[in-house]
Amino acid sequence: MADHAAKPLALTLGEPAGIGPDITIAAWLRRRELNLPAFYLLGDDAFVARRAKVIGxxxxxxxxxxxxSASEAVATFAEALPVVATRERATAEPGKPDATSATAALASIRQAVDDVRKGHxxxxxxxxxxxxxxYxxxxxxxGHTEFLAELAAEGGPVPQPVMMLWSPRLAVVPVxxxxxxxxxxxxxxxELIVSTVRIVAAELTSRFGIARPRIAISGLNPHAGEDGSLGHEEQTVIAPALKxxxxxxxxxxxxxPADTMFHExxxxxxxxxxxxxxxQALIPIKTVAFDDAVNVTLGLPFIRTSPDHGTAFDIAGTARANPASLIAALQLASRMAAAKT
Known part of the structure; x- marks a missing residue:
């Protein structure tokens, strides 16, 4: 197994009725082939065992x-998928969320954040x-991003979360x-543009190892406003931020102009x-990197990544879900943890 970080990654259950458990199992099955970093899944182990039987x-x-326990995950990972209990049961069948779905999903997120804060x-x-x-x-x-920001606050000021979609071919951030x-x-x-770009620049340096990040800023209107003839926000909002x-x-x-920013x-x-x-940000990256794009939340006091897709209820429990984006999210989280300054 890879030794990307001294500690394992905390992986949340997600929506129990969705493909989260499926792609977790599929990723773990490829642990040796891809030399994946050790991770553990936070959830109801009985539920995970039932889904694993179906997928298997x-x-x-x-x-x-x-x-x-979290401290046992690294030693266990090579031979079994480690599952750390959250004390919230999950009973949903594939594709059919039930009354336990929300509590199980949220408990998993809360405990993952707590585990990182405690150093587990x-x-x-x-x-x-x-x-x-x-809802x-x-x-x-x-969404996830805003909930994580509130958890990060611990009762104090809520940090500004910045959502980045990253792939080896393209990284984008919507303001x-x-x-x-x-x-x-x-x-x-x-002000929002300035604060967003400052967070992006700082974390590209500290988490991605880019000494002097080059950041492209889109316009808002077609053709970046055509000198004000198609809109004035480029001149009155975006240009002052750039300065x-x-x-x-x-x-x-x-x-x-956003329509000419994304060709090779x-x-x-x-x-x-x-x-x-x-x-404006997500259409290009989902076009060029649909399977391996990773959602990264910047601006938090901990690292968070996620696959860039939804719950796919229609294929949950069928073993047809592609784990590529989750695998990329695990690999990127490990890389960012190793590069943390």
Whole structure:
């Protein structure tokens, strides 16, 4: 097994009825082939054992599940999938969320963060959640990113979470995240752009080892506003932010037309593209790196990565789910933990 970090990665269960358990098992089965870093799954070990039996039968594989403590995970990982109990039962069948789904998913996230804070794990890796299921249970956050920021606060000021989608071919960051396009326009300010890019630049250096990050900043409007004829935000919001960033020593280029930022030659000119709203950033990366893109939350006092896809209820329990994005998330979390400064 790889010795990427002295401590294992804490992997959350995600939505129990989704493919999170499936891709976790599939990733563990490839642990030797890919020299994966040791990780443990946080959840109900009886539930995980039931799903492992289903997946094992479909794949013709012998899958061992070992209930352990976090401190035992590394020693166990080579021979069995370590599962650390969260004390919340999960009873959902594949593709069918039930009354235990939300409590099981949230308990897993909370415990993963707590384990990293206590030094039991080196990073948090999260399996996909079903926000609609959580909302019905009273969850009040737009998504994982915002919930993790609140957990990071520990009752103090909530840090600004920055969502990065990373792949070997492209890294992108949306300035506004899980809000409607109308709300994104109202949220977009020079100050938000500056604070977002500062976090991106700092973590590209500290977590990714890029001494002087090159950051491309998109415009908001078609053709970056065409000198104001198609919109004024480039001149009144984005350009002032760029001036502050450059004066602070950050290599930020823009505002650039979003429709010409993502072809191969353009991607070679920057380390990360910062875009003004969710789809402006995520459509390009899901086009060029759908299977291996990783969701990374920057701006937190701990490392968090996640596969860049949803719960895929329609294929849960079939052993057809592709674990590539989770594998990439585990590998990147281990790399970031090793590079932490």
């Amino acid at each position: 039968k479909a794949l013709g594989a012998d899958i061992r599940i070992a209930p352990v 794990a080196s990073a948090v890796v999260t399996n996909p959640i079903a926000k609609s299921v959580l 019905r249970a009273g969850f009040r956050h737009p 506004t995240i899980h809000v409607s396009l109308r709300e994104a326009l109202s949220q977009l300010t020079s 502050v960033l450059r004066n602070g020593g950050i290599e930020a280029k823009g505002p650039l 030659a353009a991607r070679n000119l920057y380390d990360c593209a910062v875009c003004m709203y969710h789809d």
